[in-house]
Amino acid sequence: MSQSFGDKKDLKKKSENISDWYTDVVLKAELADYGPVRGTMIVRPYGYAIWEFVQDLMNSRMKAYGVQNAYFPLFIPYSFLQKEKAHVEGFSPELALVTVGGGEQLAEPLVVRPTSETIMYDSYSKWIQSWRDLPLLINQWNSVVRWEKRTFLFLRSMEFLWQEGHTAHEDEQGAIKMCLDAQEWYREIYEEYFAIPVVPGIKSESEKFAGAKTTYTVESLMPDGKALQGATSHNLGQNFAKAFNIQFQDKDGKNQLVWQTSWAITTRSMGALVLMHGDDNGIVLPPKIAPTQVVIVPITEDEVLRKYCEEIAEELEKSEVRVQLDSRQGWTPGRKFNDWEVKGVPVRFEIGQKEMDKTVVTIARRDTSEKYQIDRAHVVSETKKALDTIQTSMFEKAKKYLDENTHEVDSYDEFKQIMESKRGFLKVFWCEDPQCEAKIKEETKATTRCLPLDAKEEEGTCIYCGKKATHRWYFAQAY
Amino acid sequence: MSQSFGDKKDLKKKSENISDWYTDVVLKAELADYGPVRGTMIVRPYGYAIWEFVQDLMNSRMKAYGVQNAYFPLFIPYSFLQKEKAHVEGFSPELALVTVGGGEQLAEPLVVRPTSETIMYDSYSKWIQSWRDLPLLINQWNSVVRWEKRTFLFLRSMEFLWQEGHTAHEDEQGAIKMCLDAQEWYREIYEEYFAIPVVPGIKSESEKFAGAKTTYTVESLMPDGKALQGATSHNLGQNFAKAFNIQFQDKDGKNQLVWQTSWAITTRSMGALVLMHGDDNGIVLPPKIAPTQVVIVPITEDEVLRKYCEEIAEELEKSEVRVQLDSRQGWTPGRKFNDWEVKGVPVRFEIGQKEMDKTVVTIARRDTSEKYQIDRAHVVSETKKALDTIQTSMFEKAKKYLDENTHEVDSYDEFKQIMESKRGFLKVFWCEDPQCEAKIKEETKATTRCLPLDAKEEEGTCIYCGKKATHRWYFAQAY
Numbered sequence: 001m002s003q004s005f006g007d008k009k010d011l012k013k014k015s016e017n018i019s020d021w022y023t024d025v026v027l028k029a030e031l032a033d034y035g036p037v038r039g040t041m042i043v044r045p046y047g048y049a050i051w052e053f054v055q056d057l058m059n060s061r062m063k064a065y066g067v068q069n070a071y072f073p074l075f076i077p078y079s080f081l082q083k084e085k086a087h088v089e090g091f092s093p094e095l096a097l098v099t100v101g102g103g104e105q106l107a108e109p110l111v112v113r114p115t116s117e118t119i120m121y122d123s124y125s126k127w128i129q130s131w132r133d134l135p136l137l138i139n140q141w142n143s144v145v146r147w148e149k150r151t152f153l154f155l156r157s158m159e160f161l162w163q164e165g166h167t168a169h170e171d172e173q174g175a176i177k178m179c180l181d182a183q184e185w186y187r188e189i190y191e192e193y194f195a196i197p198v199v200p201g202i203k204s205e206s207e208k209f210a211g212a213k214t215t216y217t218v219e220s221l222m223p224d225g226k227a228l229q230g231a232t233s234h235n236l237g238q239n240f241a242k243a244f245n246i247q248f249q250d251k252d253g254k255n256q257l258v259w260q261t262s263w264a265i266t267t268r269s270m271g272a273l274v275l276m277h278g279d280d281n282g283i284v285l286p287p288k289i290a291p292t293q294v295v296i297v298p299i300t301e302d303e304v305l306r307k308y309c310e311e312i313a314e315e316l317e318k319s320e321v322r323v324q325l326d327s328r329q330g331w332t333p334g335r336k337f338n339d340w341e342v343k344g345v346p347v348r349f350e351i352g353q354k355e356m357d358k359t360v361v362t363i364a365r366r367d368t369s370e371k372y373q374i375d376r377a378h379v380v381s382e383t384k385k386a387l388d389t390i391q392t393s394m395f396e397k398a399k400k401y402l403d404e405n406t407h408e409v410d411s412y413d414e415f416k417q418i419m420e421s422k423r424g425f426l427k428v429f430w431c432e433d434p435q436c437e438a439k440i441k442e443e444t445k446a447t448t449r450c451l452p453l454d455a456k457e458e459e460g461t462c463i464y465c466g467k468k469a470t471h472r473w474y475f476a477q478a479y
Numbered sequence: 480m481s482q483s484f485g486d487k488k489d490l491k492k493k494s495e496n497i498s499d500w501y502t503d504v505v506l507k508a509e510l511a512d513y514g515p516v517r518g519t520m521i522v523r524p525y526g527y528a529i530w531e532f533v534q535d536l537m538n539s540r541m542k543a544y545g546v547q548n549a550y551f552p553l554f555i556p557y558s559f560l561q562k563e564k565a566h567v568e569g570f571s572p573e574l575a576l577v578t579v580g581g582g583e584q585l586a587e588p589l590v591v592r593p594t595s596e597t598i599m600y601d602s603y604s605k606w607i608q609s610w611r612d613l614p615l616l617i618n619q620w621n622s623v624v625r626w627e628k629r630t631f632l633f634l635r636s637m638e639f640l641w642q643e644g645h646t647a648h649e650d651e652q653g654a655i656k657m658c659l660d661a662q663e664w665y666r667e668i669y670e671e672y673f674a675i676p677v678v679p680g681i682k683s684e685s686e687k688f689a690g691a692k693t694t695y696t697v698e699s700l701m702p703d704g705k706a707l708q709g710a711t712s713h714n715l716g717q718n719f720a721k722a723f724n725i726q727f728q729d730k731d732g733k734n735q736l737v738w739q740t741s742w743a744i745t746t747r748s749m750g751a752l753v754l755m756h757g758d759d760n761g762i763v764l765p766p767k768i769a770p771t772q773v774v775i776v777p778i779t780e781d782e783v784l785r786k787y788c789e790e791i792a793e794e795l796e797k798s799e800v801r802v803q804l805d806s807r808q809g810w811t812p813g814r815k816f817n818d819w820e821v822k823g824v825p826v827r828f829e830i831g832q833k834e835m836d837k838t839v840v841t842i843a844r845r846d847t848s849e850k851y852q853i854d855r856a857h858v859v860s861e862t863k864k865a866l867d868t869i870q871t872s873m874f875e876k877a878k879k880y881l882d883e884n885t886h887e888v889d890s891y892d893e894f895k896q897i898m899e900s901k902r903g904f905l906k907v908f909w910c911e912d913p914q915c916e917a918k919i920k921e922e923t924k925a926t927t928r929c930l931p932l933d934a935k936e937e938e939g940t941c942i943y944c945g946k947k948a949t950h951r952w953y954f955a956q957a958y
Contacts (some may be wrong), residue, residue, distance in 0.1 A: 020887070022796055031604075033602060035551070035552040035554075035598070036552075036555070036556055036559065036598065037552060037555070037556060037589060040552035040553075041552070042548055042549070042550065042551050042552065042556060042602060043549055043550040045547035045548065045549045045617060047549075048547070048548050048550055049547070049551045051546070051550075052548065059679075068524035068527070068528070069524065069527050069528070069531065070521070070522055070523055070524045070526075070527045071522040071527055071530075071622070071640060072514070072521050073514040073519035073520070073521065073637075074553075074591070074622060074624065074638055075515060075516045075519060075575075075624075075637075075638070076516070077513075077516060080515065091580060092582075093581060094581055095579075095580075095581070095582075096554075096577045096579070096580045096589075097577060097578065097579040097580070098575045098576060098577050098578075099576065099577075099579060100574075100575070100576040100578060100580045100588070100592060101574075101575045101576070101624030101626045101637075102572060102573055102574070102575075102628075103571075103572060103574075103626075104626075109579070110516060110575075112577060112591070118764075119514070121516065122515055123512060123521060126512075129543055132807070138524060142622075143550070143553060143621075145553065145554075147580045147581030147582075148581075149581075158552075158554075159552055159553055159554070161550060234569075300504075328611070347814075348643045419649055437724075
C-alpha cells in the first residue's frame with residue numbers, strides 16, 4: 001500500500017477534535033476506506049485481519065458450545081418482516097429494497113437483509129418438530145444493510161459485517177442462559193482481547209431490540225466520555241415463535257412454542273478499538289489482536305545488519321510471534337517508525353550497528369513510547385513479556401479511565417452539568433418510566449445505557465421525577 | 480434436525496433420474512434447503528461445514544502466498560459496471576437493482592454485487608501508485624447475486640457463496656503466474672480433497688469471463704456424462720486497468736497500467752461433490768472434507784456397551800479423527816445406519832455385544848458398503864488407514880470414470896452419436912472459429928469446455944468445418 005505521508009505524520013490531534021482525528025487515523029492506518037456509494041465502507045486488509053481475530057475468537061467459542069455456522073439468503077420477502085409487529089416498525093425506515101431483477105419489475109419488493117430473524121425463523125418452523133431438535137443453535141457470518149447516508153467508518157455505515165447467532169430452546173431458562181453466555185463471550189473479546197473494559201447489563205424497554213423481550217448488552221466508555229454499545233444478545237421470548245409458528249412436541253407429547261434468542265457483534269467493535277486506544281501518532285493495537293505484533297526496523301541498509309535482523313525475525317516467527325521485518329529500501333528509519341506507529345504495531349525493534357555490537361535489541365513500546373534494551377539471547381522471552389505487559393497495561397489504563405469517569409449522581413443539576421462537560425457514565429436512580437427517560441434524553445442527550453447485571457436492589461428516588469426507584473441505571477451520551 | 484424418514488430411506492434412485500435424485504439427497508442429507516424467494520437457497524449447517532473446509536484450504540494457501548482478505552461493499556453504482564464494455568454486456572441481463580432506500584426512491588439504482596471487479600478496481604486506482612505497491616493481492620469471501628428464477632441447489636441459484644481473488648501486477652507474466660497458481664489451488668481442492676479429478680485448461684473466446692483476456696478453468700465430468708466447470712481464474716490483461724485508470728510508476732519512473740487477475744471458487748463445488756460420489760443411499764463424502772468421518776452406532780442401549788463406545792470415541796477424538804457417537808434413544812440401529820448413509824459419513828462403526836466380547840469393532844465403508852472387523856487395540860491406526868483408503872479409492876474410481884468417458888473423436892457423426900447417448904468429454908480438433916463452436920452447440924448441446932494446459936500442438940482438421948486445426952479441445956454438454 002502506498003503511503004501518503006513522509007517522515008512527518010500530519011495526523012489530526014485526538015485531543016483537539018476526536019471525531020476528525022478518528023476518521024483521519026482509520027484512513028491513514030489503512031483499516032478502512034469509503035465505498036463509492038454514499039454510506040458504504042471498505043474494510044481494507046489491515047482492518048479485515050483484525051476482524052478475522054474476532055471471527056476466530058467467536059468461532060472457537062461457538063463451536064465448542066455446539067453452535068453451527070450456516071448461510072441464509074440475502075433477500076427477504078417484504079411480507080416476512082411484517083409478521084412481527086415491533087420488528088417491522090423498528091426496521092422499516094432503514095430498508096433497502098430490490099425492485100428490479102433480471103431486467104424485470106418485481107411483483108413484491110425484496111428486502112436486502114437488515115437482520116435475519118424473519119428469514120431464519122421461517123425455516124426454523126419447518127426444521128423444528130420435536131424436543132430432540134432443540135436446542136437449535138445456528139450462526140451466520142455475513143453483512144447487513146440498514147439505510148444510512150452518512151458514513152462514520154466502522155461506527156455507522158449503510159452496510160456492516162457481523163455474526164448473528166439465532167437459537168431456539170425448549171424453555172425460557174435455556175434462552176436466558178444462551179443470552180448470558182453470548183454476552184460473556186462478547187465481554188471476553190472486549191476485555192481480554194480488545195483491552196476495553198465493559199459494563200455487562202440489560203437494556204431498558206425503549207432501548208431494546210425491535211422484537212425482543214430483553215436485550216443484554218456490553219457497554220464501553222470512549223475517551224470523549226461517550227458510551228459505545230459493544231454487542232448485544234436478545235431474549236426474544238416467544239414473540240417470533242408466535243409470528244412464525246415455531247412449535248415442538250415436548251417430552252410429554254404436547255405442542256409448545258420454542259423460546260428464542262439472537263445475538264451479534266459487528267465491525268463497530270473495530271471503531272471502539274481505534275477510539276479507545278489511539279493517540280496523536282495513530283492507532284494503538286493490543287498485542288493479542290495485532291496482525292503484526294513486532295516490527296523490526298534496521299537502522300541502516302547494511303548487509304550484515306539485515307542478516308542479524310532476519311535471524312531475529314525467524315526466531316520470533318518460530319515462537320509464534322507475528323513479526324515483520326521492514327526492509328523497504330529508500331525509506332529513512334524515522335519514516336518507518338512513523339508508518340508503524342500510525343498502524344499501531346505494539347512493539348518496534350530498532351536495530352543498528354550499536355545494537356549488533358552489544359548483541360542487544362532496542363525495544364520501543366507503542367502504547368507508552370517507552371524504550372529499553374533487551375539481550376539478543378533472550379529476544380523471544382523478552383518479546384513475549386513485553387507483549388503481555390502491553391496487553392495488561394492497555395486494559396488497566398482503559399479500566400482506570402472507566403472507573404474515573406463513572407459517577408454515582410443523585411442530583412439532576414449535577415447530571416446535567418457533567419453531561420455538558422466531561423460526560424461519562426452516570427449511575428443514577430431511575431423510576432423506569434419511559435417518559436422520564438425520554439425527557440432526560442431530550443434535555444441532556446443522555447440515554448439509559450444499561451442496568452448492570454450486578455446492580456443491587458436499593459431504595460432510591462428517580463433523578464428526574466423523584467418517584468420511587470429501586471436500581472441505579474447507567475446513563476450516558478452514546479455513539 | 481428432525482428426520483423425515485424411518486428405517487427405510489425412500490430416496491429417489493440416482494440411476495433412474497439423476498437430477499431428481501440430486502435434489503432429493505441434497506435436501507435429505509440436510510446440506511441445503513430452498514429459500515423463500517424463488518431462486519435462492521439456504522446452506523444448512525451440514526453443508527456449510529463442508530464449505531468451511533474449502534474456506535480453510537483456500538485461506539491457508541492464499542495467506543502463505545501473501546493474499547490478504549478484505550471486504551468491499553455489496554452495492555455498486557450502476558455506472559461502474561458500464562466502464563468495461565464486455566463486462567457490462569455479460570452481466571446486465573442478470574442484475575438485481577436496489578431502487579428504494581430508507582423509504583426514498585434513489586436517483587441512481589444500485590447494483591447488488593454480481594462480482595466485484597468494478598468496485599474493487601475503483602479503489603485499486605487510488606491505492607496503487609508505485610511498483611512498490613505491487614503485486615496487490617486481495618481476496619474476499621462473500622456472496623454474489625445473479626438473477627435466476629430456477630434453483631438447482633448449489634448448482635444454480637440467484638445467490639451463491641464464493642471467494643473472489645483480485646490481484647494487480649507489474650507485468651503480464653505476474654498475472655499469468657497468479658492465474659496458474661490459483662488454478663492449481665483449485666485442482667488440489669478438487670482432486671486431493673473432493674476426490675474429483677479435473678482437467679485444467681483454458682476457455683475458448685466465447686466461454687471466457689466477460690472482460691477477461693484469458694480464462695483458466697478446471698473442468699470435471701459428472702456421472703451423467705455432463706461437464707461441470709469447477710473454478711476459474713481470469714487473466715484480465717489491462718482491460719480493467721484501462722477502464723479504471725489503474726496506473727503505477729515503474730522502477731524507471733514511467734507510468735504504466737497494471738496487469739490484473741480475478742479468480743473464484745463457489746458453493747457450486749458442493750454440487751459437484753454430491754453428483755460425483757453420491758449413490759442410491761445418499762451422498763458419499765470423501766474423508767478429508769467430511770464434517771464427521773466416523774460415526775459409532777451401538778447396537779443396543781446397554782450401559783456397558785455405551786461406555787465401551789464412548790472410550791473408543793474419545794480415543795479417536797484425541798487422535799484428531801472427527802467422530803460422533805450416535806446414542807440417540809428410541810432409534811433402531813438400522814434407522815441410524817440409514818441416517819448416516821444419507822449424510823455420507825465415510826466410516827461407520829457397528830459395535831454390539833459380539834464386538835465387545837471379541838474386543839473388535841465392525842467397520843462399514845460408506846463408499847463400497849464393505850464390512851470388516853478390526854482389533855479394538857488398533858482402532859486409531861486402523862481407522863486412519865480406512866479413511867486414507869476411502870479417500871484414495873474414491874478418487875481412483877472417479878478417475879477411472881473420467882478416463883473411460885474421455886474419447887478422442889474425429890468424426891462429427893460419432894461426436895453426435897456419443898452426445899445423444901452416454902455423453903462424456905470428447906477431445907476433438909476444432910479450428911477455433913466461434914461459428915463452428917456455435918453450430919456444434921446448436922446441434923449437439925455440447926460446448927467447448929477447455930483446451931487442456933498440457934495439450935500438444937498437432938496437425939488436424941476441424942471436426943465441424945474440416946479446416947485446419949492445431950489442438951484437440953475438450954467438448955461436452957455442461958451443467
